[in-house]
Amino acid sequence: MKFYVYCVAESRPSLEGIAVGIAESDLELLEFEGLVAVASKFDDESVQINRANVLRHEAIVRSVLTETTLLPFRFGTVVGEANLRSFLIARRTALLSRLALVRNCIEMSIKIIWQIPSEPTVTQKHERDAEVGAGAAFLLSKRQEILGDETLSVKANEIAAWLGSRLDGFVRQAQIAVEPKQKLVLAGSYLIEQSLESKYREQVAKLKEERPHLHFLTSGPWPPYTFANIDLEFATHFGVS
Amino acid sequence: MDSSFEQVIVGSDEFPGDAELSLLETLDHVLNRGLVIAGEITISVADVDLIFVGLNVLVSSVETAHEVLRERQQQSLPTSELAERPGD
Numbered sequence: 001m002k003f004y005v006y007c008v009a010e011s012r013p014s015l016e017g018i019a020v021g022i023a024e025s026d027l028e029l030l031e032f033e034g035l036v037a038v039a040s041k042f043d044d045e046s047v048q049i050n051r052a053n054v055l056r057h058e059a060i061v062r063s064v065l066t067e068t069t070l071l072p073f074r075f076g077t078v079v080g081e082a083n084l085r086s087f088l089i090a091r092r093t094a095l096l097s098r099l100a101l102v103r104n105c106i107e108m109s110i111k112i113i114w115q116i117p118s119e120p121t122v123t124q125k126h127e128r129d130a131e132v133g134a135g136a137a138f139l140l141s142k143r144q145e146i147l148g149d150e151t152l153s154v155k156a157n158e159i160a161a162w163l164g165s166r167l168d169g170f171v172r173q174a175q176i177a178v179e180p181k182q183k184l185v186l187a188g189s190y191l192i193e194q195s196l197e198s199k200y201r202e203q204v205a206k207l208k209e210e211r212p213h214l215h216f217l218t219s220g221p222w223p224p225y226t227f228a229n230i231d232l233e234f235a236t237h238f239g240v241s
Numbered sequence: 242m243d244s245s246f247e248q249v250i251v252g253s254d255e256f257p258g259d260a261e262l263s264l265l266e267t268l269d270h271v272l273n274r275g276l277v278i279a280g281e282i283t284i285s286v287a288d289v290d291l292i293f294v295g296l297n298v299l300v301s302s303v304e305t306a307h308e309v310l311r312e313r314q315q316q317s318l319p320t321s322e323l324a325e326r327p328g329d
Binding site for chain 1: 275
């Protein structure tokens with residue numbers, strides 16, 4: 001018998017108000033050495049990614065979060081009871097450490113979209129080629145490409161530094177991805193204490209006013225999906241790089 | 242910038258929302274993040290509209306939605322929920 005697992009919690013939630021899990025199976029609590037996995041039996045070969053299943057996974061995790069501290073599992077985690085027990089017991093220290101990190105916290109997301117400076121048009125390139133010759137044009141083009149990349153990188157990192165400095169004091173931990181060559185130049189996930197949510201929102205509103213040329217996509221509060229994984233602890237504990 | 246997309250904030254009282262961007266954000270979190278037990282993810286694709294979910298899709302959706310908003314504004318359709326974008 002396999003289980004679809006939604007999250008691991010530090011205490012037993014009541015599961016009140018939650019109808020059923022994915023595949024219409026009842027929710028169950030599987031407890032191993034003080035860690036409680038919220039799961040439901042799952043007989044199918046695989047979990048279908050569809051709107052209903054994704055929203056149900058999220059709704060169950062969100063509901064459990066109202067009662068206890070948890071680490072959400074990634075969608076589609078189906079595991080036998082023995083493997084689940086083995087995972088939770090073997091990684092217990094790292095999981096407890098993660099639970100302590102996210103306790104009383106929510107995750108907020110900020111994505112920033114910018115207008116990437118455009119490259120020369122085909123006509124402009126032809127004109128340049130005609131002026132300097134093909135060989136020189138190639139070298140100029142490469143030079144422009146390298147300088148352009150550097151400029152983009154500087155600008156993108158400046159945005160990241162600006163955002164980081166303005167959110168300092170609200171954030172317990174952050175994960176930031178900066179992609180200077182992409183329209184989505186920055187994707188940030190922020191772990192903040194629940195009690196600071198309204199102040200964080202006020203601060204983000206100010207940030208939008210400060211940089212009106214940037215598109216902000218903000219969402220949250222989320223269960224701590226981004227901060228749930230224990231790879232980092234595993235690497236730290238075992239010296240894996 | 243006063244863009245309606247800045248207001249895509251999913252709160253517990255609003256969930257599940259109908260906004261496509263909210264769904265994409267949900268997918269981004271639920272499918273791309275979370276605790277992983279190595280080798281224990283078992284998924285298959287059912288809905289065509291959810292075949293590929295990534296940040297690029299999110300950006301594309303934003304751009305597409307902007308176009309729709311512009312068209313709506315030009316056609317003077319009810320836009321009470323839409324915010325004006327300076328520079329448009």
